[in-house]
Amino acid sequence: MAGTVTIQVRATDSEDSADCLTVRVSIDGAAARTATYNSASGYHELAWDTKTASDGQHGIAASAADSAGHTSSAVQIRVSVANSGGAPAVAIVNPLNGSVVSGAVTIQVEASAANGSAVIVQVSIDGTSPQNARYNGLTGYYERAWDTTAATNGSHTIDARATDSAGHSTSAARVTVTVNNVRAQPTMHVASVYVRIISAGNGWQRTRADVAVVDGAGRPVGQAVVTGTFSGEIREGAKMRITNASGLAVFETTSLASRPLRITFCVNDITHGTYKYQPADNEETCDSTY
Numbered sequence: 001m002a003g004t005v006t007i008q009v010r011a012t013d014s015e016d017s018a019d020c021l022t023v024r025v026s027i028d029g030a031a032a033r034t035a036t037y038n039s040a041s042g043y044h045e046l047a048w049d050t051k052t053a054s055d056g057q058h059g060i061a062a063s064a065a066d067s068a069g070h071t072s073s074a075v076q077i078r079v080s081v082a083n084s085g086g087a088p089a090v091a092i093v094n095p096l097n098g099s100v101v102s103g104a105v106t107i108q109v110e111a112s113a114a115n116g117s118a119v120i121v122q123v124s125i126d127g128t129s130p131q132n133a134r135y136n137g138l139t140g141y142y143e144r145a146w147d148t149t150a151a152t153n154g155s156h157t158i159d160a161r162a163t164d165s166a167g168h169s170t171s172a173a174r175v176t177v178t179v180n181n182v183r184a185q186p187t188m189h190v191a192s193v194y195v196r197i198i199s200a201g202n203g204w205q206r207t208r209a210d211v212a213v214v215d216g217a218g219r220p221v222g223q224a225v226v227t228g229t230f231s232g233e234i235r236e237g238a239k240m241r242i243t244n245a246s247g248l249a250v251f252e253t254t255s256l257a258s259r260p261l262r263i264t265f266c267v268n269d270i271t272h273g274t275y276k277y278q279p280a281d282n283e284e285t286c287d288s289t290y
Helices: none
Strands: 004-009 022-027 036-038 043-049 056-065 071-073 077-081 089-094 104-112 119-125 134-136 141-147 154-164 169-171 175-179 187-201 204-215 225-232 239-242 248-252 263-271 286-288
Touching (some): 004 022, 089 154, 187 263, 187 286, 239 248
Antiparallel strands (some): 056 071, 056 077, 119 154, 134 141, 154 169, 154 175, 225 239
């Protein structure tokens, strides 16, 4: 054994309950110390820091006394302490240093204690607070999942540290990787096209078309460049307008008419520095005056 060990003693009495008994523990014949009753485990317990003892064999003795002063001693046991042997060995085996990663990555760490005790392995990414890695009996490695899609594309560091039961710690050689996730470009489409006749004054009329552009979640897209064409009884070349913060682009005919005309407006294309136009998602592409 190594590190801090909890010595547990079971003591019973025909008259007193276990928590009323006094249990004392002695190590190698030294002055006995009183153990504390733990109702959760049902034992009297005493913590022993084995690092204060030399490596090798040690004897543990225990005695119990009830409220009437009756005492009884347990059979002494012998245990072996092994705190020396050097620091644990630890290495990050996946991902490899200098590799390019994306998506979900399983960080794998190989670790073992020189004294044969259990080890705790902690992994840190980019110097963040370390998290415990779990031992995977199938792979034989300590593992931690890393979702690289939550990280920026570019260089990132992985550190690992192993600590044995005696408190010896070793840090693994740092691994540097490059995250390269292809991020899907957000899309936009036409939510509506509304064409109507508006007054131009003095009995003249012109045609207006309102085009609403939204993203895949239905939110307005501003600064989108919309290209569209009027056709029908009035034909005009392609026009270009930019959507406002409400995702609305407004088109009007240059030509005037003294009577209502059948005119159609259709969206030809939309461009944006961030969004990709998906015409297949359009709820409308064209609209007419009647």
